Amino acid sequence: MAPKCKLTYFAIMGLGEPIRYLLSYGKIEFEDNRIEFEKWPPLKASMPFGQMPLLEIDGKKMIQSTAICRYLGKKLGLAGENEWESAQIDMAVDTITDLRLKLSDYYWEPDEAIKQKKKETVFNETLPFYLERLNVLVKENGGYLAAGKLSWGDIFFAALCDYMNCAAKFDITKDYPNLASLKKKISELPAIKDWISRRPVTEL
Amino acid sequence: MAPKCKLTYFAIMGLGEPIRYLLSYGKIEFEDNRIEFEKWPPLKASMPFGQMPLLEIDGKKMIQSTAICRYLGKKLGLAGENEWESAQIDMAVDTITDLRLKLSDYYWEPDEAIKQKKKETVFNETLPFYLERLNVLVKENGGYLAAGKLSWGDIFFAALCDYMNCAAKFDITKDYPNLASLKKKISELPAIKDWISRRPVTEL
Numbered sequence: 001m002a003p004k005c006k007l008t009y010f011a012i013m014g015l016g017e018p019i020r021y022l023l024s025y026g027k028i029e030f031e032d033n034r035i036e037f038e039k040w041p042p043l044k045a046s047m048p049f050g051q052m053p054l055l056e057i058d059g060k061k062m063i064q065s066t067a068i069c070r071y072l073g074k075k076l077g078l079a080g081e082n083e084w085e086s087a088q089i090d091m092a093v094d095t096i097t098d099l100r101l102k103l104s105d106y107y108w109e110p111d112e113a114i115k116q117k118k119k120e121t122v123f124n125e126t127l128p129f130y131l132e133r134l135n136v137l138v139k140e141n142g143g144y145l146a147a148g149k150l151s152w153g154d155i156f157f158a159a160l161c162d163y164m165n166c167a168a169k170f171d172i173t174k175d176y177p178n179l180a181s182l183k184k185k186i187s188e189l190p191a192i193k194d195w196i197s198r199r200p201v202t203e204l
Numbered sequence: 205m206a207p208k209c210k211l212t213y214f215a216i217m218g219l220g221e222p223i224r225y226l227l228s229y230g231k232i233e234f235e236d237n238r239i240e241f242e243k244w245p246p247l248k249a250s251m252p253f254g255q256m257p258l259l260e261i262d263g264k265k266m267i268q269s270t271a272i273c274r275y276l277g278k279k280l281g282l283a284g285e286n287e288w289e290s291a292q293i294d295m296a297v298d299t300i301t302d303l304r305l306k307l308s309d310y311y312w313e314p315d316e317a318i319k320q321k322k323k324e325t326v327f328n329e330t331l332p333f334y335l336e337r338l339n340v341l342v343k344e345n346g347g348y349l350a351a352g353k354l355s356w357g358d359i360f361f362a363a364l365c366d367y368m369n370c371a372a373k374f375d376i377t378k379d380y381p382n383l384a385s386l387k388k389k390i391s392e393l394p395a396i397k398d399w400i401s402r403r404p405v406t407e408l
Contacts, residue, residue: 067294090271
């Protein structure tokens with residue numbers, strides 16, 4: 001019997017989608033509990049560290065999307081075969097998080113003048129800087145982010161792409177063929193393809 | 205023979221200090237290569253993903269301070285005994301990183317008016333929110349962040365405290381006895397105490 005599992009997150013892809021991808025990949029049935037933005041403020045205080053995503057799995061409550069993905073990655077045999085392989089995945093994932101944070105910082109900036117200034121830096125410097133190097137990394141690793149094989153890091157990256165594309169308002173992998181090909185490869189894994197075909201359609 | 209090891213980072217505690225603590229705890233001799241801020245811009249392009257800290261260990265180059273600390277934690281037997289213990293450490297560490305990022309975002313804000321605004325949120329909301337909950341977490345875990353025993357997460361936290369205290373301009377653990385006691389306990393571990401006694405004195 002599959003573990004009883006429930007993911008609570010906003011009704012967007014965002015930081016929930018890598019978890020949804022991994023659960024789908026592992027054929028772990030889950031309740032996809034989506035919270036509308038306006039319903040979040042009164043709920044926040046009841047959540048550990050006031051945070052989502054919250055994953056309830058194996059009778060436990062988990063927060064922090066990256067920690068959750070690493071835990072699922074281990075369960076699914078996608079976390080490397082030794083300490084060095086695991087470290088390579090962790091380094092790639094934290095680098096993608098750095099990129100995502102910089103992009104989010106621009107995207108959610110409420111002051112329009114500041115947002116325009118951030119936009120220049122993000123599009124002219126940050127995105128090309130990270131994407132060029134990630135593209136090389138994937139080439140060096142035979143089409144994956146780490147250790148020459150599929151890991152939870154690849155699934156994490158592919159799942160965050162749609163969110164990052166929405167924030168950037170274009171496909172951030174378009175000039176980086178190794179990244180585009182990695183994203184495509186993940187989205188064509190049968191269990192992920194199935195999830196994509198039935199997930200709620202959201203912008204972010 | 206201890207592995208040949210070299211840490212390259214700014215001449216501050218910052219994100220390098222958790223690595224220095226862990227290397228010291230493990231009695232792994234390392235070259236503490238400190239780069240002055242003004243020497244960094246020309247070096248940046250030569251670094252993987254333009255980043256420091258860079259740890260050269262076991263003939264490998266590692267970036268991303270958290271990934272490095274987790275790798276060292278595993279080597280030193282401080283990364284949990286099973287997937288759930290490891291996940292608890294990861295969740296605590298990522299939560300501390302969230303706090304650190306919010307504090308840094310305020311500290312490094314160049315615009316004085318914006319900085320004042322951020323200051324209010326950070327001191328009246330962010331710090332108490334996180335510290336209260338971390339304080340409870342440490343109580344629930346018998347004086348540690350996770351799994352009722354010493355982990356790399358505790359060392360990570362204690363090493364980042366001085367940096368966060370400097371950014372906040374006060375001891376952030378002062379009203380949180382479990383956190384204060386955890387920091388003290390780590391700083392009194394003989395190998396860490398020895399490191400603290402001989403490290404270069406820096407503000408940040």
